[in-house]
Amino acid sequence: MVEQQVYKINEVFESLQGEGAHTGVPAIFVRLQGCPVGCSWCDTKHTWEVNPEKEQSSQKVLSKTKESDCWFSATSESLLSLFSQQEYTAKTVILTGGEPCMYDLNDVSRVLIDAGYAVNVETSGTFDVMVDSRAWVTVSPKVNMRGGYEVLDSALNRADEIKHPIAMEKHIEELDLLLARLNSDRNPLIYLQPISQQKRATELAVETCIKRNWRLSLQTHKYIGIE
Numbered sequence: 001m002v003e004q005q006v007y008k009i010n011e012v013f014e015s016l017q018g019e020g021a022h023t024g025v026p027a028i029f030v031r032l033q034g035c036p037v038g039c040s041w042c043d044t045k046h047t048w049e050v051n052p053e054k055e056q057s058s059q060k061v062l063s064k065t066k067e068s069d070c071w072f073s074a075t076s077e078s079l080l081s082l083f084s085q086q087e088y089t090a091k092t093v094i095l096t097g098g099e100p101c102m103y104d105l106n107d108v109s110r111v112l113i114d115a116g117y118a119v120n121v122e123t124s125g126t127f128d129v130m131v132d133s134r135a136w137v138t139v140s141p142k143v144n145m146r147g148g149y150e151v152l153d154s155a156l157n158r159a160d161e162i163k164h165p166i167a168m169e170k171h172i173e174e175l176d177l178l179l180a181r182l183n184s185d186r187n188p189l190i191y192l193q194p195i196s197q198q199k200r201a202t203e204l205a206v207e208t209c210i211k212r213n214w215r216l217s218l219q220t221h222k223y224i225g226i227e
């Protein structure tokens with residue numbers, strides 16, 4: 001018998017996608033536990049460590065009322081059952097983290113897509129993206145972060161969307177270097193996303209998007225105060 005892939009999950013909730021190409025789309029967010037990349041401005045630091053002592057039941061994790069580092073284990077099939085128990089109505093699933101590509105996502109993405117969901121993956125680009133070919137992949141490249149991970153060509157070339165967090169000119173130069181490495185016929189959409197809604201970063205993103213014919217991604221969920 002083939003052993004089923006088990007995923008460690010920090011959070012599952014239904015909301016709207018707040019950023020990037022699918023902004024405004026109702027979605028079920030599945031936040032996977034674990035990330036070694038170490039971005040200083042990370043807003044999900046509670047997902048970094050996978051502490052075995054923090055494993056709990058899915059019901060306990062789903063009912064937590066504030067961010068915490070507890071997680072539950074699920075197979076693809078048990079995740080699907082959970083969606084129907086929760087009576088979610090969204091038809092898009094966003095696999096995020098943490099860094100979801102620390103996991104082999106082939107099984108979960110295939111099961112969800114076969115069940116009628118669209119699957120989007122949000123990754124830092126520092127791990128190979130192991131996912132069903134029908135899934136949408138958003139690479140939000142994290143360059144020179146504390147964890148010392150490099151953005152991989154394989155991740156860039158799998159991207160349907162490259163959404164680059166920026167605060168200053170050097171981040172645009174970084175993006176140019178990454179785009180020069182692209183060697184795929186996917187022709188990914190290019191988005192600039194101001195880091196932490198800073199005013200100067202937003203102005204720079206707007207100016208650059210117009211100049212370069214790129215797109216602007218705002219973290220709309222933060223502006224309207226939803227998860």
Ligand code: SF4
Nearest residue numbers: 035038039042098124
């Ligand atoms: S890759 Fe994402 S989860 Fe990991 S540290 Fe950076 S922002 Fe946080």
